[in-house]
Amino acid sequence: MDENSESFWATAEPTVFQEPPPAVAxxxxxxxxxxxHLIPAATVRSHLGTGEEEWARFAMHWENLSQDPYAAxxxxxxxxxxxxFSLTPATGEMTQLPDTPFVQPDRSxxxxxxxxxxxxxxxxxxVADPLLRSVVSLLGHVAGALDSAACWIAKVHPFRVVATAxxxxxxxxxxxxxxxxxxxxxxxxGRNNATGGRSSVFAPDGPELLSTxxxxxxxxxxxxxxxxxxxxxxxxxxxxxxxxxxxxxxxxLTPA
Numbered sequence: 001m002d003e004n005s006e007s008f009w010a011t012a013e014p015t016v017f018q019e020p021p022p023a024v025a026x027x028x029x030x031x032x033x034x035x036x037h038l039i040p041a042a043t044v045r046s047h048l049g050t051g052e053e054e055w056a057r058f059a060m061h062w063e064n065l066s067q068d069p070y071a072a073x074x075x076x077x078x079x080x081x082x083x084x085f086s087l088t089p090a091t092g093e094m095t096q097l098p099d100t101p102f103v104q105p106d107r108s109x110x111x112x113x114x115x116x117x118x119x120x121x122x123x124x125x126x127v128a129d130p131l132l133r134s135v136v137s138l139l140g141h142v143a144g145a146l147d148s149a150a151c152w153i154a155k156v157h158p159f160r161v162v163a164t165a166x167x168x169x170x171x172x173x174x175x176x177x178x179x180x181x182x183x184x185x186x187x188x189x190g191r192n193n194a195t196g197g198r199s200s201v202f203a204p205d206g207p208e209l210l211s212t213x214x215x216x217x218x219x220x221x222x223x224x225x226x227x228x229x230x231x232x233x234x235x236x237x238x239x240x241x242x243x244x245x246x247x248x249x250x251x252x253l254t255p256a
Contacts, residue, residue, distance in 0.1 A: 020141065023047040027222055028145035031183075035228045036201040036210045037142075041218035044187075048134050055217070058131045059189055062160050062247045066120040076170040077162040083122035086256060087152040089140035094133050094154070096122075122156065132156070132249075135187065139222075139251055143183040146224055149255035155181070157250040163194070165240035171232035171248070176202060181252040184225040186232075188214035194244035197235040201228050214248070225252070 020028060023043050030037035039047075065079035084097040099121045126132060136154050143152060163169035186199060191214075200211040201223045209228065214221060223230055237244040 021047060024138070024141045027142045031142065031222060031224050032145040034209060035203075035224040037222045038210065038212055039220040039222070041188075041216040041220075044138075044218040044220050047138065048131070050218070054131060058129055059217070059247070061123065061126045061129065062158060062189055064123055064126075065158060065160050068119065076173050077164075078169070078171075079160040079162070080119055081122050081126070081158055082119040083127065083156050085136065085154045085156065087136055087140045087154050087253070088150065089137075089144060089152065090150070092133075092137050092140075094136055096127055097153075122158075126158070135249065136251060139183065139185055139253055142222060143253045146182050146226070147255050149182075151256035152253045153256050155252045155254075157252075158189075159248050159250055161197075161235060161246045163235050163237055163244040165237055168196070168234035168236050169244065169246065170234050171197060171246060172230075174231075176229040176231040178229060179225050179252050181225045181254045183222065183253040184230065185220060185222050185251050185253075186214065187220045187249045187251075188217050189247040189249055190217050191215065191235075191246045192244065193238050193242050194235045194246050195238050196233050197246045198233040199230070200232070201230045203227075204229060 023039055023046075027037045027039055062079075065081055068076075068078040068080045083099065086095045086097060087093070101118050103115075103117070136156070139154070140152055143149070159171070161169040161171045191197065196213075198211060198213045199221050201209045201221075203209055204227065210221075212219075212221065235244050235246050
């Protein structure tokens, strides 16, 4: 699909699985063996049960993000919000947790060592969106390949990175890094007038395990954050008269 194409999909209520469906089984196998897996957009849409009206509603949440002041200090225009949930994969129960600063463990992100970052909380509408709960529920089942946690802490980050003529937008200004979690995921929500933004996952000693440009909304990249590094190349405008944007939902899971 062209990098500027848009597509829309919908949601279903979170499902309690008796046996892993194909999308979950394939992701678990890859994560358990090589530490990374890409679920194509069509597979994600098929798994969740999708339609245009619900996805259009979900994508609109990215029009209500707030400036990331920490990225701005380093010259990147990045918009975001942040929130946490507890997730019980056996039942699909997902509960929002109190708002707290975002803290990454020591040595996982060298740009922000010992810094408690304060971001605007998720909006009530975003938290209530059933598509968010369906995606996090899917991740909870996939993460079972890495840890048999009875409950997960899901940290949810809707991001928008913007680039204008003569500049670039940095999705990961820290370069290759870990998030200090168990599972890290990045789902494309949309991109417009953008080139670049290539996502790569690496083994700790350097070899590239997977590299792909998420260019179709619903594409979902997963990696075992305990044993891999990840990063995303800068984006730039295709048409310099208009800004470029890249919208993603980054969700991480750690055992509670």
